[in-house]
Amino acid sequence: MIKTYVICSGGLDSVTLAYKIAKSDSHELAGLISFDYGQRHKKELDFATHAAKSLGVSHEIIDISAVGTRLCGSALTDAKNIDVPDGHYAQETMKATIVPNRNAIMLTIAYGIAAANNADVVATAVHGGDHFIYPDCRPGFIKAFEEMQNHALEDYADIALYVPFLNKTKADIVAEGARLNVPFSETWSCYKGSDIHCGCCGTCVERREAFDLAGVDDPTVYDNLTYWLEAVKKGAA
Amino acid sequence: MIKTYVICSGGLDSVTLAYKIAKSDSHELAGLISFDYGQRHKKELDFATHAAKSLGVSHEIIDISAVGTRLCGSALTDAKNIDVPDGHYAQETMKATIVPNRNAIMLTIAYGIAAANNADVVATAVHGGDHFIYPDCRPGFIKAFEEMQNHALEDYADIALYVPFLNKTKADIVAEGARLNVPFSETWSCYKGSDIHCGCCGTCVERREAFDLAGVDDPTVYDNLTYWLEAVKKGAA
Numbered sequence: 001m002i003k004t005y006v007i008c009s010g011g012l013d014s015v016t017l018a019y020k021i022a023k024s025d026s027h028e029l030a031g032l033i034s035f036d037y038g039q040r041h042k043k044e045l046d047f048a049t050h051a052a053k054s055l056g057v058s059h060e061i062i063d064i065s066a067v068g069t070r071l072c073g074s075a076l077t078d079a080k081n082i083d084v085p086d087g088h089y090a091q092e093t094m095k096a097t098i099v100p101n102r103n104a105i106m107l108t109i110a111y112g113i114a115a116a117n118n119a120d121v122v123a124t125a126v127h128g129g130d131h132f133i134y135p136d137c138r139p140g141f142i143k144a145f146e147e148m149q150n151h152a153l154e155d156y157a158d159i160a161l162y163v164p165f166l167n168k169t170k171a172d173i174v175a176e177g178a179r180l181n182v183p184f185s186e187t188w189s190c191y192k193g194s195d196i197h198c199g200c201c202g203t204c205v206e207r208r209e210a211f212d213l214a215g216v217d218d219p220t221v222y223d224n225l226t227y228w229l230e231a232v233k234k235g236a237a
Numbered sequence: 238m239i240k241t242y243v244i245c246s247g248g249l250d251s252v253t254l255a256y257k258i259a260k261s262d263s264h265e266l267a268g269l270i271s272f273d274y275g276q277r278h279k280k281e282l283d284f285a286t287h288a289a290k291s292l293g294v295s296h297e298i299i300d301i302s303a304v305g306t307r308l309c310g311s312a313l314t315d316a317k318n319i320d321v322p323d324g325h326y327a328q329e330t331m332k333a334t335i336v337p338n339r340n341a342i343m344l345t346i347a348y349g350i351a352a353a354n355n356a357d358v359v360a361t362a363v364h365g366g367d368h369f370i371y372p373d374c375r376p377g378f379i380k381a382f383e384e385m386q387n388h389a390l391e392d393y394a395d396i397a398l399y400v401p402f403l404n405k406t407k408a409d410i411v412a413e414g415a416r417l418n419v420p421f422s423e424t425w426s427c428y429k430g431s432d433i434h435c436g437c438c439g440t441c442v443e444r445r446e447a448f449d450l451a452g453v454d455d456p457t458v459y460d461n462l463t464y465w466l467e468a469v470k471k472g473a474a
Contacts, residue, residue, distance in 0.1 A: 062307065066300040071349045101349035104389040108345045112308045112338035141388035148385040151378035152341040 001028035004121040004162065006115050007011040007106060008046030008059075012187040012207060013125035013165065016177035021123055021165065022055045023180055031058035031121050035106050037099070038068030041193025050186055062109060069230070071099050103136035104145065111149050115157035127165035127173060129206060139166055170206055171213035178216045185219040199224035205231045238265035241358040241399065242351050244343060245269040245296075247284030249424040249444060250362035250402065253414035258360055259292045260417055266464065267356050272343050274336070275305025278430025287423055299346060306337050340373035341382065344398070348386050353396035364402035364410060366443060367427035374402055407443055408450035415453045420454040436461035442468045 004027045008014040022029045034048040045061055052059030053127030071128035103126070110122045123221075146161045153159060165173055177184060189207040190197040197204050208228040211218035222228075241264045245251040259266045269292075271285045282298055340363070347359045367374035383398045390396060402410055409413030414421060426444040427434040434441050436459030445465040448455035459465075 060307065063303040064301060067346050067349065070297065070299065071353045099349075100352035101345055101386075101395060104345045104385065105342070105349055108338055108341045109304050112304065112336075112342055115337035116308045135391035135393060136389040138388065138391070141385065141391075144381070144388045148341065148378065148381040149338075151375065151460055152338055152373040154372035154375070154378075156337060156372060178431040188279045 002026055002121050003028050003030045003117075003119040004123050005030050005112050005117075005119055006032050006123045007111060007125070008034055008048045008051060010034065010044035010049075010051065010188050010198060011125075012182075012184060012189055012210075013173050014036045014171065015047070015051045015187045016173050016180065017123055017125040017165065018051055018055060018183050019182045020176065022057070027121070029055060029057050030117065031060060033110050033113060034059065034061045035109070036061055036063045036065050036068075037071075037102065037106075038065035039115070043193045044188045047186060047188040050197060054183070054186070063114075064105070064109070068099070071102070072145045101136065103134065104141075105134065108149075108152075109147060111153070111159055114159050115153055119159065119236055121160050121162045123162040123164070125165055125173075126163050127168050129210075142166060156192070158202075170210035174210045174214040174216050178214070179203065189220075194223070196221045196223055198222070200227045200231070204228065205235075239263055239358050240265050240267050240354075242267050242347060242354075242356055242382050243269050243360045244347050245271055245285045245288060246273065247281035247286075247288065247425050248362075248366055249414065249419075249421060249426055249441075249447075250407065250410050252284070252288045253410050253417065253426045254360055254362040254402070255288055255292060256417045256419045257413065258279045259294070266292060266294050267340055267354065269391070270347050270350060271296065271298045271409040272346070273298055273300045273302050273305075274308075274339065274343075279428045284425040286424060289419070291392050291423070297350065299350075301342070301346070304342060305336070308339070310326035315381040338373065340371065341378075342375035342383060345386075345389075348390070348396055351396050352390055355394070356396060358397050358399045360399040360401070362402055362410075363400050364405050364407060366407045379403060383385050406450070410453070411447045415451070426457075431460070433458045435459070437464045437468070441465070442472075448461060 004021050006018045006021055008018050018032055032048055034050045036042065038047060049059050055088055070108045102183050114122050127138045135141060142161065149159065189203045191201040191203050192198045197220050204222065205228045208218060209232050241258050243255045243258055245255050255269055258264045268288045269285055271282050273279065273282060286296050351359050356453055363374045363430055372378060379398065386396065426440045428438040429435045434457050441459065442465045445455060446469050
């Protein structure tokens with residue numbers, strides 16, 4: 001069995017990935033790894049903890065908040081000065097949600113943990129919808145990252161990066177999650193972290209749209225039920 | 238001027254690098270970045286702070302101790318279970334000092350900080366003597382790392398990795414430091430962290446040998462003054 005760690009934020013994509021690995025015949029799910037990078041709210045981390053419990057595996061939350069607070073200038077970490085933009089990811093305004101190098105930092109740490117625990121694979125739920133604005137989620141980055149790691153752990157460990165959603169859409173992930181019976185209502189996407197999903201931020205709009213495109217019932221409770229349609233139209237324009 | 242951050246542990250190599258950048262006509266030293274990765278002793282960090290003060294630049298100590306404690310199994314972080322080995326770096330026993338992926342993790346974080354602060358360069362004091370045991374200090378890694386970062390920060394930042402000692406020996410660094418008037422007695426190498434350098438651990442032996450090879454007076458006070466000669470002979474055998 002391929003001993004695999006999954007980087008899990010508690011969101012729809014990474015929880016679906018955790019279920020995919022857990023139910024796979026070839027992978028052994030070694031545990032979930034989450035990061036506290038000083039994000040505005042920690043709500044999503046509770047959903048990652050819940051997923052780990054449901055799947056009966058270990059869950060590590062790595063505190064890198066000292067790093068996150070230094071990577072200022074992103075709406076996801078800089079609560080004081082920058083608002084989370086509403087709208088569709090395709091819009092230019094979504095660049096405010098870039099935390100520079102975040103994915104590269106989380107992946108190198110996950111690789112270190114995997115190496116220290118003799119694992120074979122680190123799995124991440126990066127998907128096609130991320131490519132547009134986040135450079136460290138693009139296929140070229142993923143390939144270069146794995147090459148870098150082959151050098152960094154030469155003679156010491158041999159760990160592959162598994163990115164099964166790299167060329168899939170979020171709608172594909174919803175469709176796969178439905179087949180795997182992922183409890184979607186036990187995942188969190190909203191950047192704002194209120195009691196329920198806001199329905200207006202980039203990740204809420206993307207979530208709602210993905211269920212619609214996949215033709216799967218969306219069990220999520222949104223504060224604003226209709227904003228997503230308007231935002232999708234604007235994003236496509 | 239090339240806005241440059243230097244990763245500085247407080248050791249001889251990285252303090253020399255900081256002086257090299259500070260005295261360069263083309264670089265502007267933006268600050269020193271250090272990491273608290275849960276190392277056995279924090280003594281070296283005080284020397285980095287001192288170097289930043291002497292050079293009149295900012296100093297960031299990034300706390301990633303939550304990461305370090307998870308990368309167990311190295312003599313540098315696992316104080317309870319593993320002893321720091323004495324001897325020469327060329328010996329097989331020195332593999333106990335490998336912290337898996339440490340350099341890759343520190344470099345990705347430094348790149349994030351550099352990107353958030355519109356810098357042009359991250360400089361690291363990796364040198365030829367490190368290649369033998371640390372895979373994430375080898376030229377192949379350095380090249381692959383920079384390539385990975387070009388992808389990770391595409392459209393967002395353009396940061397080069399500056400590794401001027403990559404193909405130099407530690408003796409070359411001592412010779413360059415002497416030319417730059419680096420206050421060598423205000424740098425710390427010893428892995429053990431007592432009041433004075435032990436003279437027996439890999440990095441003490443390497444330090445003492447480098448001064449000898451460079452023909453530069455070593456101002457360091459060692460607990461054991463002669464062990465290094467014996468260790469060098471064993472390492473060469």
